[in-house]
Amino acid sequence: MLYLLRCYRKYDPAAKSILEIALLYPGVKAVFFHKIAHALYRAKIPFFPRMISEFSRWLTGIDIHPGAKLGRGVIIDHGMGTVIGETAEVGDGVILYQGVTLGGTDLNPVKRHPTLENHVVVGAGAKVLGNIRIGHDTRIGANSVVVEDVPPRSTMVGIPARRIAHGVAVGEELKHQDIEAKPSRRMMPHHIGKTRPSGDDEDEK
Numbered sequence: 001m002l003y004l005l006r007c008y009r010k011y012d013p014a015a016k017s018i019l020e021i022a023l024l025y026p027g028v029k030a031v032f033f034h035k036i037a038h039a040l041y042r043a044k045i046p047f048f049p050r051m052i053s054e055f056s057r058w059l060t061g062i063d064i065h066p067g068a069k070l071g072r073g074v075i076i077d078h079g080m081g082t083v084i085g086e087t088a089e090v091g092d093g094v095i096l097y098q099g100v101t102l103g104g105t106d107l108n109p110v111k112r113h114p115t116l117e118n119h120v121v122v123g124a125g126a127k128v129l130g131n132i133r134i135g136h137d138t139r140i141g142a143n144s145v146v147v148e149d150v151p152p153r154s155t156m157v158g159i160p161a162r163r164i165a166h167g168v169a170v171g172e173e174l175k176h177q178d179i180e181a182k183p184s185r186r187m188m189p190h191h192i193g194k195t196r197p198s199g200d201d202e203d204e205k
Contacts, residue, residue, distance in 0.1 A: 001035075071091045095120075098125075
């Protein structure tokens with residue numbers, strides 16, 4: 001947890017101290033309770049993992065299923081209304097804003113929620129749905145809806161989300177105001193990294 005607190009301290013210019021982050025940031029509380037709930041879930045202890053998850057949701061407004069897998073340094077900023085489903089996998093250094101849903105699209109007890117690789121940024125209100133993979137260092141714009149695999153280092157916006165840029169410079173992950181639409185490749189629903197051009201992609205030549 002100390003590593004997570006340091007990540008918040010580095011990330012948030014509004015943070016005044018480690019103590020303030022530990023006591024007053026809902027994302028930190030949600031991750032703390034999830035660690036307990038997830039350990040009990042993995043031990044196949046009934047009832048109590050969901051009870052802890054429910055208490056955490058009441059306290060923070062963040063709904064994380066005990067079965068979800070969270071990596072190191074996951075930041076849930078503001079957090080209200082964020083939902084992370086049972087089979088979701090969230091990599092290291094991921095940032096999720098308020099209202100994000102990592103949701104399922106299958107009623108069967110299978111892998112039905114998304115996998116986010118390391119250092120993905122998901123903007124406020126965005127929905128990432130189904131058993132899909134979001135490549136590392138990708139940013140997803142606010143209120144976008146992603147339903148297909150996304151290759152690494154992409155910028156995705158819209159409903160359904162489309163890829164408008166490739167490559168995000170270090171330190172510019174949160175600068176959505178600098179995003180410019182460029183010729184890009186529409187994502188096809190097959191394996192990550194395999195795309196079909198919708199036109200000439202001059203910016204990647």
